[in-house]
Amino acid sequence: MKPYFGIFRLRFINALQYRAAALAGIATQFAWGFMEIFAFAAFYRTDPGAFPMAFSETVSYIWLQQAFLALFMMWFWEGDIASSITSGSIAYEMVRPADLYVRWFCQASANRLARAALRCAPILLVAFLLPAPYRMSLPPSIGQFALFILSAALSLGVVVSFSMLIYISLFFTLSPSGVRLITAVLSDFLAGATIPLPFFPEPVRAVVELLPFASMQNMPLRVYTGNIAGADALRGLLLQIFWLMMLLLAGRLTMKKALNKVVVQGG
């Protein structure tokens, strides 16, 4: 366990180095969040009755999404892992006495956590202090907040284990940019990154809510706002656990298959 923890720490320190870039990022995300909220507010003003979530829920959803962008967005890409596969430096990784899947899993989650930790505090702080309709609200209860934390952890697991599948696919194809772009776009859209799932039309939504993508940002963000509560929230968490298990299993199996037949070219 200790070496994996070490990787975690190393990545964390690494990501904390670029503070000016983080500051610009925070400002950008902040402006972005505002524009999103204004767009939803325009729809809300037009016809409040047709709005499928409470407006304050949507506002909290968007601020959380901006604050934890690095945690849940599929398009964050672990360049190190990808290049170690395409460049062949994976050979070094394979002689190290640590399980490669676990190692990469730790590396990817640590990077996401570190980035999010750096960015979330200022965004959340300001979002809590904004004037009324745009202010981020607290979760409805302590219990709901606990569920949110749990769900967020599971969600991170699902996101990372899904992206592991994409990295592993690099063993089989060497055109990473296209594959990466396509999977990232699809999964982010189906996870509710463009618009939250309640805004999907009914029949589509019923299907999408069962897919592994709904176990990504959709679940924790909606649990926080209270949009999913009680028995629904518990069922959602179980679904998240189910998808996490499946993705981990699939990742393990394909990784094993890939490593068995991997040939590293030359010195």
Next chain:
Amino acid sequence: MGLYIKYFAMHLKSQMQYKVSFCLTALGQFLVSFSAFLGIYFMFTHFNTVEGFTFQETLLCFAVVLMAFSLAEMLGRGFDLFPRMLGNGEFDRALVRPRNVIFQVLLSQMDFSRLGRVIQAALVFVYAIPNSGVLWTWDKVVTLILMVTCGSLVFFGLFLLYAAISFFTVEGLEFMNIFTDGGREFGRYPFSVYGENILRFLTYIIPLALFQIYPLLYLLGRVTSRLYMLLPLVSLLFLVPCVLLFRLGLRRYKSTGS
């Protein structure tokens, strides 16, 4: 101009060498904007209008902005990668050549995988142009063409601004994304939905609204003043400070010598 066409052909040829990779990336680009389109479509399954604009009218906005952005991005990719060009000393080579520097930066890169987005925008146009309820007289056609071309040039100016700022700092460039990528993303709705202040900002400071909402009102026949039709031309004034800032940066540029 002849030189430009030569470079154009060269970049096109080199990117066509990896056909599968090219197609996949273009497909990815297509899907990126398709997901934005789906987002709009899904929103309008719940609502009939937003601030007085219907789905088809909104799509006109979406297509204009997407087309303008994608063309600018495809051809102006060199500005996007300009910080790298400064960093690796490639730029010094441009300085010693007897051609306009901005022109050379423009030539250094082109990214044709953005065609995926252009196709998306074209498809949306095919749907929205007959269905938006606009009576397509000649002046309306001219307006639409002005919206796309001037829009493209304004985005071009934004990319140039991005490159110009990288003369002064490499930190914090991410903030420009809110105007470039943000302009594309949020331009999918008429800019008036974001409220007075945002509209004012996008009219007088970063003139994205000048080629979007105002001429759109003219297209839809909600205003009849020809002034609204010609506002996209006014937005071109934005290019002046962009070029000036680039010149200023160029004048104080010192090579790292590497």
